[in-house]
Every structure is written in C-alpha cells, then in structure tokens.
Amino acid sequence: xxxxxxxxxxxxxxxxxxxxxxxxxxxxxxxxxxxxxxxxxxxxxxxxxxxxxxxxxxxxxxxxxxxxxxxxxxxxxxxxxxxxxxxxxxxxxxxxxxxxxxxxxxxxxxxxxxxxxxxxxxxxxxxxxxxxxxxxxxxxxxxxxxxxxxxxxxxxxxxxxxxxxxxxxxxxxxxxxxxxxxxxxxxxxxxxxxxxxxxxxxxxxxxxxxxxxxxxxxxxxxxxxxxxxxxxxxxxxxxxxxxxxxxxxxxxxxxxxxxxxxxxxxxxxxxxxxxxxxxxxxxxxxxxxxxxxxxxxxxxxxxxxxxxxxxxxxxxxxxxxxxxxxxxxxxxxxxxxxxxxxxxxxxxxxxxxxxxxxxxxxxxxxxxxxxxxxxxxxxxxxxxxxxxxxxxxxxxxxxxxxxxxxxxxxxxxxxxxxxxxxxxxxxxxxxxx
Amino acid sequence: xxxxxxxxxxxxxxxxxxxxxxxxxxxxxxxxxxxxxxxxxxxxxxxxxxxxxxxxxxxxxxxxxxxxxxxxxxxxxxxxxxxxxxxxxxxxxxxxxxxxxxxxxxxxxxxxxxxxxxxxxxxxxxxxxxxxxxxxxxxxxxxxxxxxxxxxxxxxxxxxxxxxxxxxxxxxxxxxxxxxxxxxxxxxxxxxxxxxxxxxxxxxxxxxxxxxxxxxxxxxxxxxxxxxxxxxxxxxxxxxxxxxxxxxxxxxxxx
Amino acid sequence: xxxxxxxxxxxxxxxxxxxxxxxxxxxxxxxxxxxxxxxxxxxxxxxxxxxxxxxxxxxxxxxxxxxxxxxxxxxxxxxxxxxxxxxxxxxxxxxxxxxxxxxxxxxxxxxxxxxxxxxxxxxxxxxxxxxxxxxxxxxxxxxxxxxxxxxxxxxxxxxxxxxxxxxxxxxxxxxxxxxxxxxxxxxxxxxxxxxxxxxxxxxxxxxxxxxxxxxxxxxxxxxxxxxxxxxxxxxxxxxxxxxxxxx
Numbered sequence: 059x060x061x062x063x064x065x066x067x068x069x070x071x072x073x074x075x076x077x078x079x080x081x082x083x084x085x086x087x088x089x090x091x092x093x094x095x096x097x098x099x100x101x102x103x104x105x106x107x108x109x110x111x112x113x114x115x116x117x118x119x120x121x122x123x124x125x126x127x128x129x130x131x132x133x134x135x136x137x138x139x140x141x142x143x144x145x146x147x148x149x150x151x152x153x154x155x156x157x158x159x160x161x162x163x164x165x166x167x168x169x170x171x172x173x174x175x176x177x178x179x180x181x182x183x184x185x186x187x188x189x190x191x192x193x194x195x196x197x198x199x200x201x202x203x204x205x206x207x208x209x210x211x212x213x214x215x216x217x218x219x220x221x222x223x224x225x226x227x228x229x230x231x232x233x234x235x236x237x238x239x240x241x242x243x244x245x246x247x248x249x250x251x252x253x254x255x256x257x258x259x260x261x262x263x264x265x266x267x268x269x270x271x272x273x274x275x276x277x278x279x280x281x282x283x284x285x286x287x288x289x290x291x292x293x294x295x296x297x298x299x300x301x302x303x304x305x306x307x308x309x310x311x312x313x314x315x316x317x318x319x320x321x322x323x324x325x326x327x328x329x330x331x332x333x334x335x336x337x338x339x340x341x342x343x344x345x346x347x348x349x350x351x352x353x354x355x356x357x358x359x360x361x362x363x364x365x366x367x368x369x370x371x372x373x374x375x376x377x378x379x380x381x382x383x384x385x386x387x388x389x390x391x392x393x394x395x396x397x398x399x400x401x402x403x404x405x406x407x408x409x410x411x412x413x414x415x416x417x418x419x420x421x422x423x424x425x426x427x428x429x430x431x432x433x434x435x436x437x438x439x440x441x442x443x444x445x446x447x448x449x450x451x452x453x454x455x456x457x458x459x460x461x462x463x464x465x466x467x468x469x470x471x472x473x474x475x476x477x478x479x480x481x482x483x484x485x486x487x488x489x490x491x
Numbered sequence: 492x493x494x495x496x497x498x499x500x501x502x503x504x505x506x507x508x509x510x511x512x513x514x515x516x517x518x519x520x521x522x523x524x525x526x527x528x529x530x531x532x533x534x535x536x537x538x539x540x541x542x543x544x545x546x547x548x549x550x551x552x553x554x555x556x557x558x559x560x561x562x563x564x565x566x567x568x569x570x571x572x573x574x575x576x577x578x579x580x581x582x583x584x585x586x587x588x589x590x591x592x593x594x595x596x597x598x599x600x601x602x603x604x605x606x607x608x609x610x611x612x613x614x615x616x617x618x619x620x621x622x623x624x625x626x627x628x629x630x631x632x633x634x635x636x637x638x639x640x641x642x643x644x645x646x647x648x649x650x651x652x653x654x655x656x657x658x659x660x661x662x663x664x665x666x667x668x669x670x671x672x673x674x675x676x677x678x679x680x681x682x683x684x685x686x687x688x689x690x691x692x693x694x695x696x697x698x699x700x701x702x703x704x705x706x707x708x709x710x711x712x713x714x715x716x717x718x719x720x721x722x723x724x725x726x727x728x729x730x731x732x733x734x735x736x737x738x739x740x741x742x743x744x745x746x
Numbered sequence: 747x748x749x750x751x752x753x754x755x756x757x758x759x760x761x762x763x764x765x766x767x768x769x770x771x772x773x774x775x776x777x778x779x780x781x782x783x784x785x786x787x788x789x790x791x792x793x794x795x796x797x798x799x800x801x802x803x804x805x806x807x808x809x810x811x812x813x814x815x816x817x818x819x820x821x822x823x824x825x826x827x828x829x830x831x832x833x834x835x836x837x838x839x840x841x842x843x844x845x846x847x848x849x850x851x852x853x854x855x856x857x858x859x860x861x862x863x864x865x866x867x868x869x870x871x872x873x874x875x876x877x878x879x880x881x882x883x884x885x886x887x888x889x890x891x892x893x894x895x896x897x898x899x900x901x902x903x904x905x906x907x908x909x910x911x912x913x914x915x916x917x918x919x920x921x922x923x924x925x926x927x928x929x930x931x932x933x934x935x936x937x938x939x940x941x942x943x944x945x946x947x948x949x950x951x952x953x954x955x956x957x958x959x960x961x962x963x964x965x966x967x968x969x970x971x972x973x974x975x976x977x978x979x980x981x982x983x984x985x986x987x988x989x990x991x992x993x
Contacts, residue, residue, distance in 0.1 A: 060864070060871045067859035172602035245601075252595055252604040258551075258558070259581055260595055262604045295580075387855040390816055391869040391917065392844020394837050483817040486855075 061397070065404035072380070075373055080413040082369035083466070087417030088424070089362045090458045095425055095448035097355050099200075101348060102449065106200040107274055108335045108344040110191045113162060113181060115303025116312045117319065118340060119145065122329045125340055128300055132165065133256035136298030141328055145302060148322045155310040155318075160187030161299040163290040167253025169225070169283060170262075171233045175252065178229070180283040182290025185217035191305070203444040204274040208238065212269050220286035223249070224269030228280045239267050251285075255295035263292050275343070301333075312336075363465060370406060370466050374473045378402070385478055386485030399474045406470040407463060414459045425450050525632035525648050529664075531671035535693055535705050537623025542567040542734030543697065545706075546576075546727040547621060553720045564622060565732070570739035571622035587741055588622045591629065591656055596744040603744045607656065617658050620712065620724065626650055626664070629657050637668070640675075644668040672705060677715075685715045697729050762828070763925050763957045764790035764813055769822035771808050771980075782808040784980035785822070790959060792924065795951045797968050798961040800977035806961035807929055809977065813959065814849055814927045815839045827924050844872050848918030848956070850928035854910040856902040856917075862889065863898040866916045873921075888920040889913075891953065892946060908939035912946065919950055926950075928960035932967055944970055 069076050108114050120128070124135035137145070142161070149159060163182040168175035191197070192213035197205050209224070216222050227237055233249070235242065252262035265285060273282045291297055304319075306312060316332050323330050333340035336348070378385065385398055393401075425448035433446040478485065530538075537543055547562040560581065565572040571588040575581040587594040587603065596603040626632075630650035637646050650662040661679040666672065676689035694708035706729045714720040737743060766788035773780045782805045790796060798806045811817040812824060815831055824831045827846055834842060843849070856865050867885040870876060876884075889895050892912040902910055911931060918926050931947070932940035944967050951958050962968060976984035 060867070063864075064857070064860065071859060168604060168606060170602070170604040170606075173605065175605040175607075248601050250600055250602055250604045252606060257580065258553075259560070260584070260606070262595060262597060262600055264599070264601050383855065384857055386816075387851070387857070388868070389840065390814070390843060390849045390851075390855075392840050392872050392921075394840040394872075396837075397840075397872065481817050482815075483811045486816065486851075 061401055062404055062408075065401055066408055068377075068381075068401075068405050069409055072377070075376060076409060079369055079373040080409055080416070083366055083410050083413035083462070084417040084420065086362045086366035086369075087414050087459070087462055088421050090359060090462065091417065091421035091450060091455055092424060092448060093355055093358050093362075094454045094458060095421070095450045097351050098451050098454055099447045099449040100351055102196075102200045103444070104344050104347055105335065106196045107204060108341055109305065110194055110197055111201060111204055111274060112343075113160065113183060113191070113303060114335045114340060115160065116306040116310075116335055117304040117316055118162075118333045118335075119302045119304070119319075119323070120300070120331045120333060122331050124300065125331060125333055128164075132294065132300070133296070133298075136256075136296060136300065137302065137330070139297050141330070142299065142302070144326050144328055145323070145330070148319070148326060148328075149302075149304070151322070152315070152319075155306055155315045157305045157307045158187065158190050159305065160184050160191070160303045161287055161301075162303060163287055163294065163296070163298070163300045165253055165290060165294055165300075167251055167293065169223075169229070169233065169265075170250045170252060171235070172250070173234075176229070176232045177281055178225075178251070178283040179278070179281045180251070180285060180290060182285055182287040183216075184287050185220055187303075188216050188284070188286075189213045194305075201274070201444075204272060206270060206272065209269065209271050212240075215268060216286055219266065219268070220288045221264065221266045222268040222286070223251075223265045223289070224271045224284040225267070226272055226279050226282050227270065229283065230267075230270070232280060235267060237270065239270055242267055251283075251289070251293050253293050255293070257295055261293055261295055263289065265289060363462075366462065367465065367469050370469045371473055374402060374406065374470050375477065377405070378474060378477045382485050382488040386482050386488070389482040389485060395475070395478060398478050399471050402474045403467045403470045406466050410463050410466045414462060418455060418459070421455075422450060424448070521634050522632075525634050525646070526627060528646055528648065528666045528671055529627040529630070529632050529650070532664075532666050532673040533624050533627050535672050536691075536707050537564075537566045537571075538625050538627070539566075539623075539697075539699060539704075539731075540568050541699055542732045543623070543729060544732045544734070545695075545729035547573075548725040548727065549621070549722055550725070551722045553722075562621060565734055565738060566623040567734045567736075567739070569625060569628065570736075572734075572738050573621055585744065586621065587739055587744070589739060589741065591654065594741050594744070603741050620658065620710065626662070629653055630662065632664075635663070638665075640665065645674065670705070678712075688713045688715055695726060695729050697731060699731060761792050762789055763792050763794075763826065764788065764959070765823075765825040765828075766809075766813065767823045769809070769812065769824065770820045771805075771812060771817070772820055781980055783812075783819070783822075786977075786981050788975065788982055790925075790957055792957055793951070793955050794973055795948065795958045795971050796960075796973040796975060797971040798959060798975050798977060799963070799968060800961075804977045805980045806977055810927050810929055810959065810961055813925075814847055815843050816849075844869055845921060846924045848921060848923040848926040850911070850914050850918045850926065850931045850960070852930040852933050854902075854907075854914045854934075856910055856913055858902055860902075861898065862894060862900045862902070862905070862913050865902065865913055866920050869917060869921045884920055884922075885916075888916040891919065891950065892916045906939070907935050908942055911935060911939075911943050915943070915946060915950065919954060919956065922954065923956055925957045925959065928958065928962075930962055930964075931960055932962065932964045937966070940964060940966055 109116055119137070121135045121137050128135040149156060161184050164180060166177065166179050169178045192205070192210045230237065230239060247267040249265050249267055250262050251265055252260060255261040269284070271282070271284060273279050287299070306315060312334055316334055320332050323332070335341045336344050338345055388398060428446065428448050434443040435446045436443045543566045545564050547564050549560045551558050560575065561577045563574050563576060569590045573586040575584040583598050585596045587596070593606050594603040595606045630652055632648045632650050635647045635649050637644055639645070645665045645667055648664040648666060650664055652660050659678045660681050661683065663677040663679060663685070664673055665675040667674060672693050673691055675691070677685040678687040678689065680686050690711045691707055692709040693705040695706035696703050697706045707726050709726065710724040712722050766786060769783050769786040771783040773782055786805070786809065798809065800806050808817070812819050813826070826842060829842065831839065831842070857868065860868065863885055866888055867881055870881045870884060886895065889898065892915050894909065894912055894916065897905065897909065902913065905913065928947070932943055935943060947958060948970060950956065960967070968974060972988055974986040974988070975982050976986070
C-alpha cells in the first residue's frame with residue numbers, strides 16, 4: 059500500500075510531464091477505442107448483413123462439396139428430401155443453440171415482363187424464415203440503412219402469397235416497374251421466371267411483383283431476386299434444397315456448435331459440409347472485408363501503441379534520471395531492484411489508469427456526437443449510403459485498456475530495469491549524492 | 492534529272508492507284524460471292540419464304556447421360572414456331588422466333604418469356620439451332636480461303652455477327668463450291684477459338700413452288716473441348732405447308 | 747525470507763561487527779587507474795563509535811560505501827556481523843542493508859513526497875513479517891528518540907537542516923541495525939545544529955547499542971568519538987582509542 063501511495067505522490071512531482079504523458083496515453087487510448095468502435099460497428103454490420111440480409115445463417119449445411127460445385131452441377135449437389143428429414147431430427151435436438159432455421163435454393167435464370175427478360179441470381183427462401191429474418195432485432199440495430207421499412211412491413215406477405223417475389227429498385231427499373239411496386243395490380247404485377255431446370259430443359263413459372271429489397275452490394279443490385287422456396291423448387295423442378303441455414307441464439311458459440319453438429323451429422327451418416335458465415339468461401343465478402351479491416355486496424359494499433367510507448371519510455375527515463383539519487387537512497391535502505399521497478403510500474407499504472415478512464419469518457423462523448431450527427435458515407439462496393447457509426451463495446455474497451463496498461467507496465471519494467479542496473483553507489487553519486 | 496524523278500513518281504502514283512482499285516474490285520467480288528453462297532446454304536437450312544414444317548429430334552449425350560427430345564418446327568420467312576412433343580414433361584412447350592427475338596411459352600404460363608438464342612436448349616444445341624437458319628441476314632461473311640475436303644472444293648467463310656443477340660458471335664463456315672451447301676461449322680468465341688463444331692448432312696429434299704431443293708437431315712454439334720459431349724438434331728419429314736402469320740404472333744400465347 | 751544469519755538475535759550476539767581484510771578498490775578515470783584502497787584491514791567491535799578520518803581522496807568514503815554494500819571491492823573480504831558480503835547476491839545485499847546497516851547521508855536524502863513519519867517508516871515496509879502496528883510503534887519510537895515526535899506529518903521541505911538530518915538518523919536507526927554508517931553527517935549543518943546531531947548520535951549509540959562508523963572532517967565530531975581510524979593512501983595507518991569519548 060505504501061508503495062502505491064509513494065507511486066501516486068511521485069506522479070505529482072513533475073506535473074507538466076505527468077500531464078503530457080497522461081494526454082499521450084489518453085489520446086492513444088481514444089484512438090484505439092474509436093478505431094475499435096469503427097471496426098466493431100463494421101464487423102457487426104457485416105455479420106448481420108452476411109447472416110441475415112444475405113441469408114447465409116451463422117452456419118449452413120451443404121451437400122458435401124456443394125458450396126463450390128452446386129452452381130456447376132446443382133442436381134448432383136442438392137440436399138435430398140430424405141436427407142432433409144434426417145437433418146431435421148438432428149436440428150430438433152438443439153433448441154438451446156438454434157433460434158430458427160431456413161431452407162434455401164439458389165439459382166440463375168431470366169425474369170421476364172413479357173416484353174423483355176433480364177438475368178437474375180435468385181434465392182428461394184421459406185416464407186416463415188424470411189419474415190423472421192426481416193423482424194430480427196439485429197437488423198434494426200446494425201443494418202437499418204440496408205433494410206427498407208417497407209421490406210420489413212411487407213415481409214409477412216410472402217407467407218400469405220408464396221408467388222410473390224422481392225426485387226431491387228434497380229431490377230424494377232430494368233423491367234420498367236417503378237416504385238412502389240405495390241402500385242401494380244392484376245396483370246401488371248405478373249412476371250415470369252425462366253431457367254434451365256435440373257432436367258436440363260427450359261422451364262418457366264409465374265410470379266408476382268410485390269416486395270422490394272436491397273443487397274447492399276452494388277455488383278449484386280441489378281440481378282438480385284428473392285422468392286419463396288416453393289417458387290424456386292418449381293422453377294428448377296426439384297424438391298431438394300441447396301443449403302439449410304441455421305440462425306443461432308446470441309449465446310451460442312458458432313465454432314463450438316459447428317463441431318457438435320458436424321459430429322452428429324457424421325453419426326447420422328449424412329454426407330454434408332457445414333460452413334460458417336465467416337468462412338473463406340461461404341463468407342468471402344465478410345472474410346475479405348474483415349481481413350482488410352483487421353490489417354488496417356493492426357497497422358493503426360501499431361502506430362498508436364508505438365507513440366504511447368515512446369511517450370512512456372521518454373517520461374519514465376526522465377523520471378528515473380531525475381530521481382537517480384532517490385532510487386540510490388531507497389536501494390541503500392534495503393529496496394531490492396524489483397521494489398524500485400514495482401514503484402515505477404505502479405506510477406505508470408496509476409497514470410495509465412487515469413488516462414484510460416479519461417480516454418474512455420472522451421471516446422464515449424465523441425462516439426455520441428458522431429452518432430448523433432448522422433454522418434452518411436458510401437463504403438466501396440456497397441449499394442447506397444450508410445450511417446457512419448461508432449459503436450463502443452465495453453468488452454473490447456476493457457481488453458484494449460488492459461492491453462495498454464500491460465504494455466505500459468511492461469515498457470516501464472524494461473526501461474527501469476535497464477537504467478537502474480548499476481551499483482547503488484553509482485545511483486547515489488549520479489546526481490552528486 | 493528533276494523531270495525524270497517527277498515522271499517516275501507520277502507513274503508510281505498512278506500504278507498504285509490502279510492496284511488499289513483492282514483490290515477493291517476483287518473484295519467486292521468476293522463479298523458478293525460469300526453472300527450468295529450463304530443465301531444458298533441458308534435455303535437448305537429452312538430459310539425459305541414459304542411455310543416449311545419438319546419434325547426435329549434432338550439426341551443429346553452429355554457427361555455419360557443421354558436424352559432425346561422431339562419438336563415440330565414450323566418456319567416461314569424469318570419466323571418460326573417450335574412445339575415440344577416429347578418427353579411428356581415438356582409437351583406443349585412452345586418456342587417462337589420473330590426475326591431475331593425468341594420467346595418461350597408453356598401452358599401454365601400467363602405470358603410468354605423472352606429468352607436468348609444463345610441459351611442451351613439441350614446439350615450442345617442452343618435455342619437458336621433448333622429453328623431455321625438465317626446466316627445471310629444475321630452475319631457479315633468474308634471468304635477466308637478455299638480448301639479441299641474429300642476431294643470436294645469448299646469455300647471457308649468467316650461470319651461475323653451483325654448484332655449482339657444472335658446465337659453465335661463468329662462462325663467459320665465451310666460451303667461446297669459445287670452444291671452450295673454448308674458441310675461444317677466452327678462456332679467461335681470472341682477470341683476466335685472454336686468451342687463447338689457442327690457437321691451437317693443433307694438427306695432430305697423439299698419441293699418449293701419453283702424447284703426441289705436439298706434440305707438438312709442432320710446437324711451434329713460437338714463440344715470442341717469434350718468431344719464425347721454432343722447433340723444431334725435429326726430433321727425429319729420436311730414439307731411445304733401454308734402457315735398463318737398469326738401462328739407466330741407472341742401475343743396469341745398469353746392467357 | 748530472512749536468512750538465519752540476519753536474525754536480530756544473532757546480530758546482537760556477535761562482537762565483531764565489521765571485519766575487513768586486504769581490501770582493494772580502484773577507480774577508472776578515463777585511461778587512468780586510480781587506486782582508492784590498497785589492501786586495507788579493519789575490525790570494528792559491536793557498539794563502537796568510530797570516526798574515519800583522512801585527507802580528501804584518502805579512501806574514507808570508498809571504505810564506507812564498501813562496508814555499506816553500496817559498492818563492490820575489486821579484491822579482499824568484508825564481513826558484516828559475520829556474513830561475507832561477497833557471497834551475497836544483489837537481493838541478499840539489499841536485505842543485509844535493510845536489516846543490519848543504517849546509512850546516514852551527508853545531504854540527508856529524504857524522499858520529498860513522503861512526510862516525516864513515512865520517510866522513517868520506509869525501511870520497515872520491506873519487512874513482510876511486520877504488522878502495520880509494529881511498524882507504527884517502531885517508527886514513532888525512532889522519531890521520539892530524535893525528538894521529532896511532534897513532526898510526524900511534516901514534509902521534508904518544511905524542516906530545517908538539523909531536523910532533516912534527525913529524520914535521516916531516525917530512518918537509519920528504525921530497523922535497529924547492528925551498524926550505522928554516516929558519511930560526513932554534519933557537513934551540511936551549522937555549528938550549533940552539528941553539535942546537536944553529534945549529541946544525538948552519541949545518545950543513540952549508547953541507547954541502542956549500534957556500532958557507528960562515520961567519516962568526517964568535523965573536529966567537533968572527531969573529538970567526541972571513542973576511536974579514530976586514520977586512513978592514508980588507501981590503508982589504515984593509525985588507530986587512536988579514546989576511552990571516555992565525548993560522553
């Protein structure tokens with residue numbers, strides 16, 4: 059305790075230097091918090107977009123090699139009705155982990171307004187799953203810009219009318235259909251989908267215009283189409299599905315549950331692959347974006363920590379040099395080298411703690427102002443603007459605070475150890491004792 | 492000396508102009524020949540002004556699996572009406588060709604669907620391959636060379652698509668000098684590489700108002716990379732028939 | 747852990763507190779080697795009040811620093827209360843300084859951010875076996891001995907030179923060391939205060955029974971010691987015993 063008191067009082071010996079060091083640490087911590095807030099917000103936005111808006115689920119079960127080969131040979135890599143029934147039994151065992159599930163079938167084809175056809179990349183969804191996804195709280199929290207209020211409001215319509223399809227405004231424009239799509243009635247809302255069925259012949263069916271969505275990705279915006287699973291199964295002439303997505307409860311561990319599921323699927327004799335939303339191929343966009351952000355973040359963390367470290371090294375070195383005689387005196391009355399180190403790390407620990415706390419408060423204020431200001435920006439590769447948000451997360455802040463504290467303490471220990479190594483007499487005479 | 496140089500220059504200029512004029516005359520002559528060859532070969536592939544009806548059977552072998560589909564093709568001028576007759580799953584499906592536009596319809600559909608001629612109909616056969624051929628209308632031909640195949644002289648034409656919505660971008664086309672019938676086609680991608688090879692046989696005869704003309708009896712389309720994958724279109728019972736224009740009217744297909 | 751040989755009971759029982767044999771120490775000043783001690787021998791008995799005198803550069807401070815384990819000899823042996831200093835590692839030397847040696851500096855060397863009580867208590871906080879109450883008792887007793895019981899909460903910069911040196915004396919004695927070393931303890935004090943400090947040192951010597959060894963040029967102090975060691979050219983070249991001392 060006495061060492062803590064001594065350490066605390068020592069901070070007041072050169073207030074200007076202590077203050078400048080504290081400002082450097084606080085500024086560094088603010089930088090870390092805001093950077094992490096941006097990365098965290100982006101991560102959560104991308105996770106929500108990948109899992110829910112892009113319908114990948116936290117986990118998705120494919121026929122073995124189906125993820126890569128389904129597009130080339132869909133009929134071979136379908137999950138058959140028989141396999142679906144076996145899988146249902148397994149999934150029913152896990153109500154604690156699974157919030158809800160959805161069966162999907164994707165494919166390409168043409169959408170026609172009877173005058174012209176344009177290509178689509180479509181996704182067939184179970185209508186109930188579609189409604190659950192659109193009403194999921196994560197969407198409201200993290201990706202409100204990428205979901206139109208009307209999309210949410212009309213999301214139950216698919217269950218009432220499985221012939222409905224959801225298209226983007228851009229696809230509507232290409233088909234000569236203006237917003238809102240609800241203005242079209244009767245024949246006007248009748249559209250046709252045509253595609254090569256799994257029997258290798260051309261097939262087509264009737265659908266109705268009614269729903270609207272956005273992909274959030276510019277490249278996908280003019281081809282994206284969502285419809286009911288039944289519509290797609292009819293179009294491709296199959297009762298199979300491409301994948302079965304699992305939407306997990308917040309407390310469930312994606313990686314952990316994946317292992318459990320893999321074991322049970324294998325035991326059931328099912329030849330399935332389980333992909334997670336952040337996988338290299340299944341979650342390629344998520345994975346690529348996050349990898350880039352992590353690299354960028356690491357670079358900035360390196361710069362920030364470097365600046366903070368230099369500041370700590372500088373102030374600690376000056377502090378030691380100024381107090382050489384005092385350190386010698388303490389050594390002379392019996393302080394071991396570790397006691398001296400402990401004295402200095404305590405000093406920097408207290409200083410860092412105060413700086414980190416202040417930094418946290420300032421960061422929260424900055425985040426509040428930024429979020430309140432509703433800045434809009436258009437990230438590259440995305441469709442339309444989204445709000446520039448800073449979302450601080452107490453767990454990440456705590457980890458970073460601990461990291462910074464640890465880094466400062468470790469740096470202090472190294473500097474003190476190096477400088478206070480000489481004989482006691484040298485410490486005492488360094489400043490003329 | 493100056494006069495001498497001037498005379499040589501003038502001679503060279505006049506000679507050069509004369510040569511260029513000769514080249515242009517030759518090119519025009521070749522273009523005319525290419526177009527006439529193409530027109531003649533198109534006739535034997537259904538491009539006739541009268542109504543023409545035939546049965547078409549497509550046998551496809553792909554990745555070790557084989558299937559057969561049957562159609563009735565009714566063609567007149569630049570239009571065609573193709574109806575699937577078997578297998579049962581496809582019975583009643585209709586393809587309508589209006590000039591270069593193509594439509595698909597089946598009884599359950601409320602409206603016909605506009606489709607592309609390039610899409611695969613069955614195996615190697617694209618939608619555009621099933622109906623009558625109008626290469627003289629759709630492609631710009633140039634004669635690349637002539638060559639002998641089994642002792643017969645063939646003009647090798649390079650056909651370049653006049654518009655984007657055609658079945659193929661480029662075709663290398665072998666037309667017999669003697670019979671004016673096309674015997675072989677290499678369907679090329681934009682890089683000029685063959686991705687499908689077609690071989691035609693003419694075992695049918697049709698009688699038009701004016702004359703009897705040979706008509707295609709078999710078109711074998713083989714994948715250039717995987718030759719085991721091929722589709723054979725057999726043309727059976729071709730005959731001239733009066734066809735009403737309303738048959739080709741897409742709006743008549745809507746429910 | 748306290749090594750058994752550092753236990754207080756053993757400290758008191760030993761008669762020979764300091765034993766120095768063939769001690770050599772040189773300093774390097776650029777390319778020049780300066781010999782400070784040249785085979786010095788010395789014995790100090792428990793409870794002695796001894797002054798180390800000699801001309802400037804004779805090796806007084808060097809000897810004091812070596813005995814106080816603040817520096818390392820090039821050659822020779824130093825035993826403090828029977829413990830060979832050379833055999834100790836850095837931590838053991840720290841413990842030896844804490845438990846057996848008290849050091850009084852010429853310029854007091856108080857920690858400015860600690861008050862009088864805390865400065866004196868400082869050596870005791872390293873004693874893990876000691877309770878807060880025990881520390882408090884010992885600290886207050888030490889400060890009472892030097893007459894500063896009313897200045898516990900005062901800050902060093904508010905004290906006079908004499909008071910500061912008394913705090914330094916209390917800090918040196920609070921651990922009840924066997925040996926107290928002082929380097930020119932009165933050099934920075936006026937004559938009156940120096941007298942008071944000398945009286946105090948003598949009183950502590952008699953009251954606490956600790957062995958005192960200090961180097962000084964101060965005649966006032968030298969005249970009141972029991973024993974004077976004269977050092978010249980890095981060796982003890984004379985010992986003068988004054989039985990009555992100044993007491």
